[in-house]
Amino acid sequence: MKQVVIIGAGVVGLCTAYFARNAGFEVTVLERQQASYEGTSFGNAGMIVPSHFVPLAAPGILSQGFRWMFDKESPFYVKPRLDGDLLAWAYQFWRHCNQAQVDKAAPRLLELNLQSRDLYKQMAKDLKPFGLEQKGLLMLCNTDYGLEKEARLAETSKKLGMRADVLDKAGVGELEPDLDLNIVGGVHYPEDAHVNPKALMLALRDWLTANAVKILWNTEISGWRKDEKGICAVKTSRGELPCDALVIASGIWSVELLKTLGLKLPMQAGKGYSMLLKEPVQAFTTPAILSEAKVAISPLGSSVRFGGTMEIAGLKEQVNPSRVEGIMKSVLKYFPAYQKQDFEGTSVWYGFRPCTPDGLPYLGKLAKYDNVVLATGHAMLGLSLGPVTGKHVTELLSYEQPVDALLDPNRFMQVYSGF
Numbered sequence: 001m002k003q004v005v006i007i008g009a010g011v012v013g014l015c016t017a018y019f020a021r022n023a024g025f026e027v028t029v030l031e032r033q034q035a036s037y038e039g040t041s042f043g044n045a046g047m048i049v050p051s052h053f054v055p056l057a058a059p060g061i062l063s064q065g066f067r068w069m070f071d072k073e074s075p076f077y078v079k080p081r082l083d084g085d086l087l088a089w090a091y092q093f094w095r096h097c098n099q100a101q102v103d104k105a106a107p108r109l110l111e112l113n114l115q116s117r118d119l120y121k122q123m124a125k126d127l128k129p130f131g132l133e134q135k136g137l138l139m140l141c142n143t144d145y146g147l148e149k150e151a152r153l154a155e156t157s158k159k160l161g162m163r164a165d166v167l168d169k170a171g172v173g174e175l176e177p178d179l180d181l182n183i184v185g186g187v188h189y190p191e192d193a194h195v196n197p198k199a200l201m202l203a204l205r206d207w208l209t210a211n212a213v214k215i216l217w218n219t220e221i222s223g224w225r226k227d228e229k230g231i232c233a234v235k236t237s238r239g240e241l242p243c244d245a246l247v248i249a250s251g252i253w254s255v256e257l258l259k260t261l262g263l264k265l266p267m268q269a270g271k272g273y274s275m276l277l278k279e280p281v282q283a284f285t286t287p288a289i290l291s292e293a294k295v296a297i298s299p300l301g302s303s304v305r306f307g308g309t310m311e312i313a314g315l316k317e318q319v320n321p322s323r324v325e326g327i328m329k330s331v332l333k334y335f336p337a338y339q340k341q342d343f344e345g346t347s348v349w350y351g352f353r354p355c356t357p358d359g360l361p362y363l364g365k366l367a368k369y370d371n372v373v374l375a376t377g378h379a380m381l382g383l384s385l386g387p388v389t390g391k392h393v394t395e396l397l398s399y400e401q402p403v404d405a406l407l408d409p410n411r412f413m414q415v416y417s418g419f
């Protein structure tokens with residue numbers, strides 16, 4: 001039986017462990033943090049989003065992003081700084097913000113998200129309940145311009161074979177009868193689904209430990225043992241762990257781990273915030289995104305989570321109050337029954353999305369180490385794509401696969417000299 005070591009107990013690492021274990025591998029997950037409920041995979045919006053077929057790098061984002069740079073409450077921000085890694089990433093991002101990239105990426109992203117949603121449905125039969133529901137996603141617009149833009153995207157969705165219903169305010173009201181709405185309309189994507197991310201993570205942990213997967217919390221990596229195949233053991237604070245295959249699923253921190261293997265990977269942290277209202281003044285039934293404001297709203301049982309912003313400003317462990325204020329103000333604009341006081345005393349969570357320069361994940365074997373698979377870079381789709389990623393990694397561990405050029409982790413990778 002092959003021994004697989006997975007680095008990172010986020011949603012990608014745990015989904016990979018689930019599929020690898022089901023395929024008969026002996027699996028150990030290494031995690032440097034203590035078992036907690038706080039990481040990026042816990043406080044996100046929990047959306048499974050076939051509707052998100054347009055990658056982050058797309059036409060229009062640069063000019064929009066530039067305008068947003070001067071608004072401290074805006075949903076997208078790149079902190080200007082003289083940092084070689086940021087400049088290298090930004091150059092590739094700029095190169096990929098074009099229609100040709102969207103045309104290549106969109107059908108693949110749609111396919112991966114639909115497969116992943118169906119895998120969640122299968123996983124729900126094995127795991128403790130984790131709040132999986134398919135109620136679709138509403139893209140809500142409070143301007144005519146916004147609705148026209150969303151309606152054009154809905155047309156593209158239909159061309160790609162996925163249903164998308166353009167609705168006026170009354171149409172949205174039928175889906176959300178209990179909400180006061182200050183909108184002009186929206187688009188409903190019925191193929192989307194959602195989960196409670198914390199419940200999912202805990203259900204995965206429980207299933208894995210009950211199925212002989214070792215999760216080593218609080219474990220630091222101190223080095224590697226290499227042989228002709230690649231990495232044959234991981235040196236850790238708990239001793240050396242032999243492995244036949246290694247999976248790096250360490251989110252944004254994969255960048256620093258790869259450096260220790262002599263590899264330079266362009267990836268930036270996209271910080272986002274969320275707030276959970278346990279007793280919302282009006283309940284939501286369908287997950288929604290405020291199209292103009294880029295705020296995500298997820299009904300989680302009787303609670304509701306509001307999340308947003310994409311702040312490319314490094315890995316700062318602190319809350320930027322202006323961005324949080326921006327999220328709150330947007331909610332008040334679209335839903336007049338909500339007041340600023342509703343958010344008082346609510347703690348603010350943040351997480352770091354691992355963002356690639358072309359908006360597609362890094363998923364595949366490393367050219368330099370044949371037995372190492374990289375699974376990261378999912379940006380705002382990590383929860384959505386967790387299962388399909390785990391399944392794909394397991395296939396790569398099981399038999400030879402042709403390289404998937406769109407997802408190839410080596411596509412921007414550089415090798416440091418001297419390694």
Ligand SMILES: Cc1cc2nc3c(=O)[nH]c(=O)nc-3n(C[C@H](O)[C@H](O)[C@H](O)COP(=O)(O)OP(=O)(O)OC[C@H]3O[C@@H](n4cnc5c(N)ncnc54)[C@H](O)[C@@H]3O)c2cc1C
Binds near residue numbers: 270
């Ligand atoms: C506000 C917000 C809302 C979001 N909403 C959604 C959504 O609705 N749908 C969606 O699909 N995605 C969403 N996302 C994105 C999603 O949360 C991420 O893409 C996903 O959680 C990334 O998972 P991961 O497993 O790759 O990384 P992480 O969750 O970051 O896990 C990586 C793990 O690796 C560990 N690690 C790192 N380095 C080491 C090391 N050297 N040794 C051992 N362990 C290590 C870390 O401690 C961490 O636990 C959202 C993100 C944010 C911020």
